[in-house]
Amino acid sequence: MKVSCNVDVKHLSRVEGHGNIAIRIEDGQVRQAHWQVVETPRFFEAMLVGKHWENAPVICGRICGICSIGHTLTSIRAVENAFGMVPSRQTRDLRLLLKHMETLQSHVLHLFFLAAPDFLGTGSVFPLIETHPDVVKMAAGIKLLANDACDIIGGRRLHPVRTVVGGFTMLPKKEELEGLLVRLQEVAKDLQTTAELFKTFALPDFVRETEFVSLRGDGVYPFIGGSLISSDGVYRQEEEYRLMTNEYVSETNTSKLSRLSRRSFAVGALARFNNNHCFLYPEAKKVADELGLTAVSHNPFMNNIAQLVECVQVVMESQELIKGLLDRDWQPEREKVTLRAGIGVGAVEVPRGILYHCYEFDHDGRMKKCDCVIPTSQNNANIHHDIEELARQYAANGFADRDIELLAEMLVRSYDPCISCSVH
């Protein structure tokens, strides 16, 4: 057993936003072990009060610089649900394709640019440009395809412009979709190479049992809308999301926190995998098997692997979506919006987990109340308890301070936290 340890990381690097890690062990006892979010809040939920509905997707998309497409689509879904609008199949397929491409770019950004340097012993991706040029080039290639696809469908890779309530302002050209299809087939091969690389990484063998929350699959691996499920057996409808998130305010964090059946729960790729693995494409299942990911996994470091599995999943499903879109004639891109007073909820699986937006509108379509529950804010309490347990386990095994520090940093990075998002 280690007698003392002092880890103090201010503004952890290679994550989105500002968070601190502190671990203090004295006389063999863990005196303090915490994950603390210190990001400055932006108050989106207040900003929108009194605003016309048209503002919601434009403003709420700005909650996040990585998953702005996810926020925009969730916002649009909440508005459409409030107004009782049901999108056409074409709109649904294009939105899902757009979302898949954001998931791909976000997961690849995290896996290669933020997480991989830890496993390859560097402080950033920049030295890897010299030492692993093929890997960096391949990762950039996958990201480029995903971002190009977001440009083609959403009009812009960050803060999309074609996505509106009722559908799209413009549709992609069919030739552009055909081009994407060819590139997706190439990327499927690159993901095999990625899987081979990740097989060589030694993921820490750390386990802490927790609860996993995600959308509930119904024949397909779910991403946009539907009912909610937890691995502890809680089952709710989309509009009952508050019973799933139970947000509370903590004095030491600027992020709100969540709990359900236990003192914390997890959302994200690992939660989706654990709850819905039976709906994965065989190609995605194969990668999970090869990398030793089996449900229900309680090792948070396996979220990296679950993200890789999802990359395969979204690349497979995107090809099917494009083939379907190419087979059918284009329908009108945008449906007319009819206002009505009411409340609408949108639940969407964005890269870091399930995201909820809930809006209440008056008869003129002005926002009376706005609530956004972010994946990382749902994860923050779970990260905190993981760090406590990690400190306990690794201190008991006599690990050095710097090893515990690195492991704690890697643990937080495994969740791929989006901290400014969590403190929207």
Added chain:
Amino acid sequence: MAVTTTYLGVPLYRPKVAFFDFTSCEGCQLQVVNNEANLLDFLSLVEVVNFREAMTEKSNDYEIAFVEGSVTREDEVRRLQEIRKNAKILVAFGSCACFGGVNQLKNRFNDLDWVKKEVYGDCPVDTKEAMPLEKYVKVDLHIYGCPVKKEEVEKIVLNVALGKAVNLPKYPVCMECKANGNICLFDIGEPCLGPITRAGCNSWCTNNRFGCWGCRGPAEDANVAQWQKIMRQHNFSRERMLDRLECFGGFDHLIER
């Protein structure tokens, strides 16, 4: 400074640059990484010594600081002043840094206690009115946009590296939009701030049939009254005019409330 690249046979300085983030979505920084096709060329121009979102190493020895985000808390003021001391050139990077961005929408209530209560209930979290960097420190260069446009960022960084002047367009987005041969959005019933917003984005939104929301702030000599007349002619209410004008904070000094 390491000299590694040449331009027209002349050795090129490779300035040390640092990226910093304040209250924001960090999307503008991400635009730099989102630049897969020529990221490596970009990196050959500069030496990145600070970029928390992408690297663990850090240094206070830098010449150009790219600062994203608006200022909303006292500790941010101090951190920004520290950066100002270290940097030869401080760049306000993106609309939040230039104008306060969407974050300044909370200022319009003139009641921070209500704002805090609306979001955090009885456990309020510290915040000030969201302000652009210029409120607290001298800013040498503005890069507008929500998000910034990476092609424009590259051009500006190249000019700074070469010691050339940086000239931003003075004319409005409307000119770029016309040059791009787009249908005028007013003709298909969409409101648009393109006639008075500063160009430089190559009419990014309107190329996609999405009306301009003014993220780059006003063009020089923007004729707001004339724009309001166009909006009225197309039956857009005063409220929808205000939505556009106040969204990113750039038109704040031109709004008659």
